[in-house]
Amino acid sequence: MMTGFKAIASGTVTSPKGFLAGAVKAGIKSQEELDLAILCSEKPCVAAGVFTTTAIKAAPVILSQKHLKNKSARAIVVNSGCANACTGDSGMADAVDMAKLVAEKLGLSTEDVLVASTGVIGVPLPMERIRAGIREVVLTKEGGHELARAIMTTDTFPKEIAMSVDAKPGEFTIGGVAKGAGMIHPDMATMLCFLTTDAVVDARFLQAALQKAVDVSFNMITIDGDTSPSDTVVILANGLAGTETINSHNGELFQKALDEVCLYLAKCVARDGEGATKLIEVTVEGALNEEQARLAARTIAGSPLLKAAIHGNDPNWGRIVAALGRSGAKVNERKLDVYLNDVCVMKQGSPVPFDRQELGTSLAGKEVSVRLYLNLGRGKAVAWGCDLSEEYVTINSAYTS
Amino acid sequence: MMTGFKAIASGTVTSPKGFLAGAVKAGIKSQEELDLAILCSEKPCVAAGVFTTTAIKAAPVILSQKHLKNKSARAIVVNSGCANACTGDSGMADAVDMAKLVAEKLGLSTEDVLVASTGVIGVPLPMERIRAGIREVVLTKEGGHELARAIMTTDTFPKEIAMSVDAKPGEFTIGGVAKGAGMIHPDMATMLCFLTTDAVVDARFLQAALQKAVDVSFNMITIDGDTSPSDTVVILANGLAGTETINSHNGELFQKALDEVCLYLAKCVARDGEGATKLIEVTVEGALNEEQARLAARTIAGSPLLKAAIHGNDPNWGRIVAALGRSGAKVNERKLDVYLNDVCVMKQGSPVPFDRQELGTSLAGKEVSVRLYLNLGRGKAVAWGCDLSEEYVTINSAYTS
Numbered sequence: 001m002m003t004g005f006k007a008i009a010s011g012t013v014t015s016p017k018g019f020l021a022g023a024v025k026a027g028i029k030s031q032e033e034l035d036l037a038i039l040c041s042e043k044p045c046v047a048a049g050v051f052t053t054t055a056i057k058a059a060p061v062i063l064s065q066k067h068l069k070n071k072s073a074r075a076i077v078v079n080s081g082c083a084n085a086c087t088g089d090s091g092m093a094d095a096v097d098m099a100k101l102v103a104e105k106l107g108l109s110t111e112d113v114l115v116a117s118t119g120v121i122g123v124p125l126p127m128e129r130i131r132a133g134i135r136e137v138v139l140t141k142e143g144g145h146e147l148a149r150a151i152m153t154t155d156t157f158p159k160e161i162a163m164s165v166d167a168k169p170g171e172f173t174i175g176g177v178a179k180g181a182g183m184i185h186p187d188m189a190t191m192l193c194f195l196t197t198d199a200v201v202d203a204r205f206l207q208a209a210l211q212k213a214v215d216v217s218f219n220m221i222t223i224d225g226d227t228s229p230s231d232t233v234v235i236l237a238n239g240l241a242g243t244e245t246i247n248s249h250n251g252e253l254f255q256k257a258l259d260e261v262c263l264y265l266a267k268c269v270a271r272d273g274e275g276a277t278k279l280i281e282v283t284v285e286g287a288l289n290e291e292q293a294r295l296a297a298r299t300i301a302g303s304p305l306l307k308a309a310i311h312g313n314d315p316n317w318g319r320i321v322a323a324l325g326r327s328g329a330k331v332n333e334r335k336l337d338v339y340l341n342d343v344c345v346m347k348q349g350s351p352v353p354f355d356r357q358e359l360g361t362s363l364a365g366k367e368v369s370v371r372l373y374l375n376l377g378r379g380k381a382v383a384w385g386c387d388l389s390e391e392y393v394t395i396n397s398a399y400t401s
Numbered sequence: 402m403m404t405g406f407k408a409i410a411s412g413t414v415t416s417p418k419g420f421l422a423g424a425v426k427a428g429i430k431s432q433e434e435l436d437l438a439i440l441c442s443e444k445p446c447v448a449a450g451v452f453t454t455t456a457i458k459a460a461p462v463i464l465s466q467k468h469l470k471n472k473s474a475r476a477i478v479v480n481s482g483c484a485n486a487c488t489g490d491s492g493m494a495d496a497v498d499m500a501k502l503v504a505e506k507l508g509l510s511t512e513d514v515l516v517a518s519t520g521v522i523g524v525p526l527p528m529e530r531i532r533a534g535i536r537e538v539v540l541t542k543e544g545g546h547e548l549a550r551a552i553m554t555t556d557t558f559p560k561e562i563a564m565s566v567d568a569k570p571g572e573f574t575i576g577g578v579a580k581g582a583g584m585i586h587p588d589m590a591t592m593l594c595f596l597t598t599d600a601v602v603d604a605r606f607l608q609a610a611l612q613k614a615v616d617v618s619f620n621m622i623t624i625d626g627d628t629s630p631s632d633t634v635v636i637l638a639n640g641l642a643g644t645e646t647i648n649s650h651n652g653e654l655f656q657k658a659l660d661e662v663c664l665y666l667a668k669c670v671a672r673d674g675e676g677a678t679k680l681i682e683v684t685v686e687g688a689l690n691e692e693q694a695r696l697a698a699r700t701i702a703g704s705p706l707l708k709a710a711i712h713g714n715d716p717n718w719g720r721i722v723a724a725l726g727r728s729g730a731k732v733n734e735r736k737l738d739v740y741l742n743d744v745c746v747m748k749q750g751s752p753v754p755f756d757r758q759e760l761g762t763s764l765a766g767k768e769v770s771v772r773l774y775l776n777l778g779r780g781k782a783v784a785w786g787c788d789l790s791e792e793y794v795t796i797n798s799a800y801t802s
Contacts, residue, residue, distance in 0.1 A: 056726030056734050086722050086734070088751040121719025122752040229726055304705070305797055312798025318522025321487055325457030325630055333457050333487070350489040351523040388798075390791035396706055397713025397789075 004166060005257040007264075008173065011162025012144030016173040016198035017240040018042040021143030023150035026133030028081035028126055029119070034150035036133040037143075039194055040075035040106055045236040047073035048207035049114070050214045052231035058085035059095040060115040061230060067099070067111050071203040073236060074112040076194055077102045077134065080153050080179075083190065084117040084125050085229040094125045101134045116232050118153060118179065118190040144177060151179040151192055154395060159268040163261050165199075167253040170243030172199035174254075176261045180269035190228040191218060193265055198241035199254060205247040209255050210235050217262035220294070220383040221270040222302040233262075267384055274395045276386030280310055282370045284329075287379030292329040294381040299327035300370060301385035311387035313363040315356055317345040320370055335375040341368060405567060406658040408665075409574070412563025413545030417574040417599035418641040419443040422544030424551035427534025429482030429527055430520070435551035437534040438544075440595055441476035441507055446637040448474035449608035450515070451615045453632035459486035460496040461516040462631060468500070468512050472604040474637060475513040477595055478503045478535065481554050481580075484591065485518040485526050486630040495526045502535045517633050519554060519580065519591040545578060552580040552593055555796060560669040564662050566600075568654040571644030573600035575655075577662045581670035591629040592619060594666055599642035600655060606648045610656050611636050618663035621695070621784040622671040623703040634663075671785040676792030680785060681711055683771045685730075688780030693730040695782040700728035701771060702786035712788035714764040716757055718746040721771055736776040742769060 014021050023037035049068045051061050067073060077098050084091050099113040106113075117125065148158035162175035178193040195210075214233050235258075246254045271279040282301040287293035300306060303323035309316040317340055324331060338346040341362045343354050368387075415422050424438035450469045452462050468474060478499050485492050500514040507514075518526065549559035563576035579594040596611075615634055636659075647655045672680040683702040688694035701707060704724035710717040718741055725732060739747035742763045744755050769788075 054723070054726035055728075055730070055732040056722055083719075086719060086747065086750065086752060088735075121723065122747070229723055304793075308794050308797030310798075311794065314798060318484075318487060321457055322455070322522065322630055325455035327456075329456070331456040334489075346487065346523070349487065351487060388794055390794045392705075393709050393712065393789055393791045393794060396709030397711075397715060 005163050005253065005260065008162040008164050011175060012148060012160040013039060013175045013177045013194055013196050014141055014144030015162030015175040016196045018198060018238050019175070019196045020139035020141060021147040022137040022139045023143065023146035024133045024136045026079065026129045028079055028129055034146060035081045036079045036130060036137065037147040037150035038075060038077050038102055038134070038137045038139060039147055040139060041236055041238040043238045043240060044072060044074055045238045046071060046201055046203045046206055047234065047236050048210045049232065049234040050210055052229060054229055056086065056229050058083055058117060058229040059087060059091040060084055060117045061232060063092065063095045063099065064114040064116065064232065064234070067114055070111065071207070073114050074108055075102055075106055076114045076116065076234060078116040078151055078192065079130060080118050080151055082117060082119040082123055082125050083121050083230050086122045087124055090124060094127055097127060098130060101131060105134060114234055116192050116230065118151065118192055118230055121229070144175065148177040151177065153179065154274055155180050155272055157272060159265050161261055161264050163257050165253060165257045169246050169250050170241060172197060172241035172243050174257050174261050176265055178265040178269055180272050190230040191269060193218065193233040195233070195235035195261065197235065197237045198239065199237055200239040200243045200245045201237040201254070202245055202247040205251055206235060206237055209251060209258055212255060213258045213262040216259055217266035220298060220381065221266045222298055222383065222385045270384040270386050273386035275389040275391030277311065277389055278366050278368055278387050280307070280368045280370065280385045280387065282383045282385070284372050284374065285380045286374040286376055288330050288377040289379040290381060291379070293379035296324055296327045296329040296372070297381045297383035299323050301383040304388055307385065307388035310363060310368050311389050313360045315340055315345065315359040315363060320372070321346065324372060330376060331374060332376060337373040337375065339371040406564050406654065406661065409563040409565050412576060413549060413561040414440060414576040414578040414595055414597050415542055415545030416563030416576040417597045419599060419639050420576070420597045421540035421542060422548040423538040423540045424544065424547035425534045425537045427480070427530045429480055429530055435547060436482045437480045437531060437538065438548040438551035439476060439478050439503055439535070439538045439540060440548055441540060442637055442639040444639045444641060445473060445475055446639045447472060447602055447604045447607055448635065448637050449611045450633065450635040451612055453630060455630055457487065457630050459484050459518060459630040460488060460492040461485055461518045462633060464493065464496045464500065465515040465517065465633065465635070468515055471512065472608070474515050475509050476503055476507055477515045477517065477635060479517040479552055479593065480531060481519050481552055483518060483520040483524055483526050484522050484631050487523045488525055491525060495528055498528060499531060502532060506535060515635055517593050517631065519552065519593055519631055522630070545576065549578040552578065554580065555675055556581050556673055558673060560666050562662055562665050564658050566654060566658045570647050570651050571642060573598060573642035573644050575658050575662050577666055579666035579670055581673050591631040592670060594619065594634040596636035596662065598636065598638045599640065600638055601640040601644045601646045602638040602655070603646055603648040606652055607636060607638055610652060610659055613656060614659045614663040617660055618667035621699060621782065622667045623699060623784065623786045668785055671787050674787035675796045676790040677787030678712065678790055679766070679788050680768045681708070681771065681787060682768065683784045683786070685773050685775065686781045687775040687777055689731050689778040690780040691782060692780070694780035697725055697728045697730035697773070698782045698784035700724050702784040705789055708786065708789035711764060711769050712790050714761045716741055716746065716760040716764060721773070722747065725773060731777060732775060733777060738774040738776070740772040
């Protein structure tokens with residue numbers, strides 16, 4: 001029996017059996033762009049979600065959390081161009097209306113519909129356009145690609161994938177789309193990710209598996225340290241592949257495949273950070289424990305000084321060490337080894353001479369690797385970020401008021 | 402009896418009685434710039450210090466902390482151009498040598514000399530030049546101005562002040578210099594601050610007063626969230642003003658004046674952040690407690706998205722609220738009021754219409770104020786930062802390797 005998984009060519013969120021999607025130009029962002037989409041399943045789904053941890057949540061996040069309490073859902077409606085955040089009671093009423101309109105269109109109950117919005121904060125949704133848009137959406141098997149484009153804001157490419165898995169509980173597919181730290185107008189950097197699978201999955205296991213996958217992927221990327229009131233990762237499992245029920249006993253490969261899908265999408269988001277020209281991968285090994293490894297890796301990947309240095313192809317490793325030092329992870333400088341693009345620049349806390357020009361040239365590539373060995377314990381973690389370019393500032397200061 | 406304080410014209414760190422300083426071009430940074438300085442007192446001093454909290458400390462920090470254990474010191478030697486950080490055992494030997502050379506020059510014991518270095522990480526100090534430079538330094542009453550210039554890296558102006566205080570315990574002066582988030586070559590953003598006073602101050606009170614002053618000033622500024630292995634704030638009190646001994650019972654005005662000196666220097670540092678074109682002041686009132694107010698104010702002042710928006714004169718207040726939301730401070734959105742340059746943009750959690758063009762124009766000024774009322778408690782704090790410009794990135798990616 002095979003037990004493996006592989007990416008499907010042109011895979012997307014509607015690749016698993018029984019999922020349909022569609023998108024329209026509702027005129028929320030502009031007249032020329034897809035900005036409203038619906039994803040739905042032909043059958044009821046077990047569902048799970050992970051949401052922004054910020055204290056100020058957008059109305060759609062609060063509503064979707066409520067609708068997920070029964071661990072089931074069947075459709076997601078999403079718009080870009082307006083985040084429906086900081087919009088008070090009327091914002092919540094608008095989010096409920098979106099769910100209702102989709103429920104009516106598809107013959108579902110309102111609680112079966114999740115809602116996500118991304119875009120400007122503090123501005124009410126143009127409900128007339130959304131109403132008309134929801135009416136116009138046509139759901140198709142290929143619609144996942146349209147949905148992937150409709151949720152883009154300043155993303156420069158759509159982010160979508162599907163993985164077919166041949167596991168002991170049976171064959172199934174996991175699909176996903178994401179949007180990254182992009183702004184519309186520009187405004188909030190919101191991360192959205194919608195995942196689907198046709199596997200039969202135990203509801204409690206699905207939530208735990210999603211949380212695990214998010215922890216090693218979306219929770220390990222950093223563009224600028226800012227968190228959005230709208231961050232949402234949701235998974236729907238409709239069971240149409242007819243597998244055995246996947247749970248904590250037989251779910252190892254499901255977890256691996258889900259991790260892989262989330263990692264792929266998360267790296268796409270990091271690579272496509274605003275103004276980014278390259279992906280930075282930071283690996284921390286030998287930390288006291290995993291928690292400290294995660295802390296160190298994320299702090300280094302998020303350091304503006306390091307990000308700016310990498311942008312300039314500058315092998316300025318002092319900034320790696322400085323970010324590690326302030327991360328809160330325990331460090332013994334005399335045990336520390338640091339590698340930049342596989343070149344050892346610090347060994348046991350002392351600088352190691354290296355060819356500055358050669359390393360500078362290798363830093364000009366599209367991917368940069370930073371690797372630290374703390375030599376204190378067995379904690380390991382990987383984080384991803386992007387370089388910090390002048391364009392990041394230009395994008396984020398060029399609001400035309 | 403008067404009880405007040407006022408700034409002294411052209412005041413600097415040598416304005417208090419009995420302090421001398423001098424600086425030379427030792428050739429550490431370049432041939433044309435002051436880069437090595439000594440500050441000393443004619444009499445022994447009670448001393449206190451606050452240092453970087455990072456896990457990887459530069460050798461001079463470790464040495465100065467050791468020399469301050471007896472709560473006394475008499476001289477400080479400082480260089481720019483090389484941080485003497487991540488330099489292993491030989492780096493520590495170099496720091497000790499610097500203290501020894503100054504002690505010999507001035508007839509002090511090595512333990513009386515504190516050391517500070519700022520500049521490139523991971524590169525050994527050019528000890529021959531430092532040795533020669535220390536020999537050449539001439540100490541004068543006006544030398545504080547030279548010292549203020551010698552510690553500059555990418556700072557665009559020297560930061561110095563002195564305040565004369567007429568308090569119940571007697572008249573005295575507090576002086577100070579600082580350098581900010583500047584880079585040399587460029588490398589670490591190090592913050593150094595040297596303070597002096599001729600007041601007679603109880604040693605324990607001095608340490609507590611310095612920590613308090615740092616907490617409301619240097620600990621409330623943020624340029625880019627990166628912390629240096631070299632951050633140092635030190636105060637020397639030589640008692641030459643012949644006041645009563647200032648302690649926790651009679652030290653209120655001393656504390657206020659010290660706060661004021663530190664605030665002035667901290668705001669200079671924020672205003673002169675790399676690539677900065679304006680100062681951003683963030684006030685948070687009505688937090689559950691002071692700790693939460695500090696957290697919220699610092700998080701908002703440090704948000705790259707807000708900093709970029711302010712750079713572009715963009716009244717994009719959603720970013721203020723988003724940063725508040727992720728700060729960790731307790732927030733009830735429905736109670737939240739937000740003001741940008743004194744214009745109310747959010748009241749009790751709902752957007753308030755405002756003249757976008759007028760507010761945009763006012764944001765073009767040199768100082769921008771952000772004010773939030775959480776209406777939950779009595780916690781209040783103020784933090785300072787600067788805008789994020791394309792030039793920050795240019796400065797920090799333009800290492801010429």
